[in-house]
Amino acid sequence: MRERVLIAAGLAVFLALFTYPVWWAAASGTRAAGPQLQLPQTASVCVAPAAKMRASHMQMLSDWRSDSVRRGVHQFRAADGRLFDASLSRTCLGQCHSKTEFCDRCHAYSGVSTPACWQCHNDLHSTARSIR
Amino acid sequence: MKLTRKEFLITSAATLAGISGTKLVTSVKAAAASTGEDGKPRWAMAVDFQKCQWDQGCNQCIAACKHAHNIPDVPEKAHEVKWIWKELYKSVFPQQSEWVDPALTSHPLMLLCNHCSNPPCTRVCPTGATWKRGDGIVMMDWHRCIGCRYCMAACPYESRSFDFGDPRGEIANINPDFPTRTKGVVEKCNFCEERLGRGQCPACVEECRGHALIFGDLNDPASEIRTVLRSRYAMQRSPELGTGPSVFYLL
Numbered sequence: 001m002r003e004r005v006l007i008a009a010g011l012a013v014f015l016a017l018f019t020y021p022v023w024w025a026a027a028s029g030t031r032a033a034g035p036q037l038q039l040p041q042t043a044s045v046c047v048a049p050a051a052k053m054r055a056s057h058m059q060m061l062s063d064w065r066s067d068s069v070r071r072g073v074h075q076f077r078a079a080d081g082r083l084f085d086a087s088l089s090r091t092c093l094g095q096c097h098s099k100t101e102f103c104d105r106c107h108a109y110s111g112v113s114t115p116a117c118w119q120c121h122n123d124l125h126s127t128a129r130s131i132r
Numbered sequence: 133m134k135l136t137r138k139e140f141l142i143t144s145a146a147t148l149a150g151i152s153g154t155k156l157v158t159s160v161k162a163a164a165a166s167t168g169e170d171g172k173p174r175w176a177m178a179v180d181f182q183k184c185q186w187d188q189g190c191n192q193c194i195a196a197c198k199h200a201h202n203i204p205d206v207p208e209k210a211h212e213v214k215w216i217w218k219e220l221y222k223s224v225f226p227q228q229s230e231w232v233d234p235a236l237t238s239h240p241l242m243l244l245c246n247h248c249s250n251p252p253c254t255r256v257c258p259t260g261a262t263w264k265r266g267d268g269i270v271m272m273d274w275h276r277c278i279g280c281r282y283c284m285a286a287c288p289y290e291s292r293s294f295d296f297g298d299p300r301g302e303i304a305n306i307n308p309d310f311p312t313r314t315k316g317v318v319e320k321c322n323f324c325e326e327r328l329g330r331g332q333c334p335a336c337v338e339e340c341r342g343h344a345l346i347f348g349d350l351n352d353p354a355s356e357i358r359t360v361l362r363s364r365y366a367m368q369r370s371p372e373l374g375t376g377p378s379v380f381y382l383l
Contacts, residue, residue: 026375069273074329090309120274124308 035109040096047078047091061088088117094125158233174249174268175323177337178357179242183344186218186240193242194218197334197340200324202304202312204295213293215321216244216336218288223368225381241381242336242345245270245321246369249376253283253292263317268350268378269323272280288373292320340344350378 025031025094046053048060064086067073085091093099100123107114135143184190197203197216206212222229222237229237247270254262254270261276262283284292298315306312310326315321324334332338337347348357357380360366366380 018269065275068326068329069271069275072267072325072329074326089311094308119314120311122306122308122311124306 038098038101039103043096045083064067089121091123093123099123100127144321149166172266174351174365176348176350176357178346178360178380178382180344180346180382182243183342185342190341192339192341193336193345196335200310200335201309202303202307202310204299206302211296213295213319216242219243226368237346244379246377246379247323249378250374252286256282256286258282269325271325272320272322274317277317281318283297283318288345292318294318
């Protein structure tokens, strides 16, 4: 029964060491570095607020696809009334973002595999802009 | 509350009249819409092969389509991808070739998807990857195509091609505005649906030097295509099949 104290002390030391990264980060206030994203220089407002884009850009792209291919609606009206071409290649990559320095960096950081879209769709507009 | 017999009958009659009245109005509205008077166009094309400048080596329509839609140049003839292509009159209209002037029967014609009003290809597609739109365009959704090629077998005009390999390597200059296709899907002319959506006419029509391709709305009696179909004799490919092609050849 005398080992009880030893066991408890050992367990406490183990738990302290095991959870060290969590409480040390909480205590010192440091956070892991996020992905280094290159934001567009030309435009300051996206087609939807950043939080919404972060959470549901994939749903929006899927809706754009259904609208333009299945329903023949090629334009998208943003919540603030602006009108856009409902096209990832022509609008997002064509006017603002770089695929390699924006999309790919965040996808790599979050461990999201590259979608199969790129077998057919291209990012030539953003490549052309970065060469210019 | 107490209703007299008279009040009860009046209320019932008024309610019935109200319900049947609204039913009548909605059914009349639906009937008007189903007769095609809903303002939607029906796109069609006429090929005036007397104006076609093929004898001067013009291939502008094919080149324009190739660039607009990233159509691969497949060296293997059996794997060729065709959206708009040329064939001689006598092989397009074999039944109307006997005793006809050889100058006509050896004339090449532009062929493309007929965008039939009763398309056999859409009926056999198991995934809904091809269907007929309200404006007459027979559309392809490459996201859904599983490459079974039933539509290719069903099309009597050989208007559909299959990507036996990855087409990316066989496109000289990729147009950034249009996707390429991937290995294992069926593709065909889309009547430049993406350009129509932006208010432009099809690429082949725009680039045709001799104004041999006339594109327009069959539902609009004042359109150029309706005018030309009224004044000239026009043929359709194999009309006896009942497919109702939207591509006309002007004699």
